[in-house]
Amino acid sequence: MSAGWLEPHGKSIFHWVWNFQQYPILAIVFARELGDTSAVRRLRQMIEADVVRLMREHLESQFPKVCPTCHFRYEDLRQYIFITERIEPSVCYDAEIEDWTPRQPIGTATYSNCRCGTTLALSSHGMPVLRLWALYHWARGEKKRRGITMPELLSYLRDQIRQQVLAEPPKGESKDIP
Numbered sequence: 001m002s003a004g005w006l007e008p009h010g011k012s013i014f015h016w017v018w019n020f021q022q023y024p025i026l027a028i029v030f031a032r033e034l035g036d037t038s039a040v041r042r043l044r045q046m047i048e049a050d051v052v053r054l055m056r057e058h059l060e061s062q063f064p065k066v067c068p069t070c071h072f073r074y075e076d077l078r079q080y081i082f083i084t085e086r087i088e089p090s091v092c093y094d095a096e097i098e099d100w101t102p103r104q105p106i107g108t109a110t111y112s113n114c115r116c117g118t119t120l121a122l123s124s125h126g127m128p129v130l131r132l133w134a135l136y137h138w139a140r141g142e143k144k145r146r147g148i149t150m151p152e153l154l155s156y157l158r159d160q161i162r163q164q165v166l167a168e169p170p171k172g173e174s175k176d177i178p
C-alpha cells in the first residue's frame with residue numbers, strides 16, 4: 001500500500017489524526033490494522049519529530065540564560081551547546097518514582113557545566129502539564145519498545161536536538177547573502 005495518504009501536510013484523514021497533541025496512537029492503530037508497516041514506521045518518526053520539536057521549543061524558551069556564578073549570559077541554545085560541557089545523565093524525576101501523570105510535576109532536567117564550572121540546568125519547568133503528560137506517555141512507551149532506560153532515551157533526544165541546532169546556520173547569518 002502506498003503511504004501517500006500519510007503525508008503530514010497532505011489532505012488525507014490522517015492529517016487530522018496524526019497531530020501529536022491529538023490522537024497519534026489512533027493513527028498508528030489504523031495503520032497497523034491496515035497492515036501498513038511502513039506507515040507505522042513513518043508515524044513513529046513523525047511523532048518523534050514532534051517530540052523533539054516540542055522539547056527544543058521549551059528549551060529555547062529558557063534563553064537568554066545567565067550563570068548565577070560568573071554571570072556569563074548565554075544568548076541562545078546554540079551558544080549554550082557550544083560553550084557548556086554536557087553532563088549525563090538527564091533525569092526525569094517523575095519517571096524515577098513511576099509517576100507518569102503527575103498533578104504537580106517534579107519535572108525533567110538536563111545538566112551542563114558552565115565555563116566557570118558551575119552546573120547549569122535546563123528543565124521542563126513551566127511546560128503545560130497536559131503537554132508534559134503527553135511527552136511522558138510517549139517516553140514511557142518508547143523506552144519499553146526500544147528496550148532502553150529513561151536516561152538513555154533522554155540522552156538520545158538530547159543528541160537529536162543538539163544535531164538539529166548545530167546543523168543550522170547561526171542566527172543573524174542568512175544563506176541568502178553571498
Ligand SMILES: [Zn+2]
Pocket residue numbers: 067068069070071072114115116117118
Ligand atoms: Zn558560569
